[in-house]
Amino acid sequence: MSWQKYFNVLPESSCQIILFDIYIINLRKLSMPEITKEILKAFGSHLKKIREKKGMTLLNLEVKSGVNNGDISKIEGGKINLAFTTLAKLASGLEIKMSELVEF
Secondary structure (H helix, E strand, O other), X not given: OHHHHHHOOOOHHHHHHHHHHHHHHHHHOOOHHXXXXXXXXXXXXXXHHHHHHOOOOHHHHHHHHOOOHHHHHHHHOOXXXXXXXXXXXXXXXXXXXXXXXXXX
């Protein structure tokens, strides 16, 4: 992301705190539906990056997680919210901890 170049001199944990603060400040300017939309987009983008980094297609992840590839596509596009159980299935299918999936 373009913002990362500004934080290269800081320890990673400091970057995360600063970026989190900036994100929260920006979210305060939005209504609740807009905040939800932004969070869903950010999560979907993060999920897609993890899936692609592992060299998996939507179909591969469907087979490994049991979550329909159409639903995965909608989640990655920030179009739908997902249940906690779906989050657990996706983490299992990606062979990662749930915490890795929600740290974005």
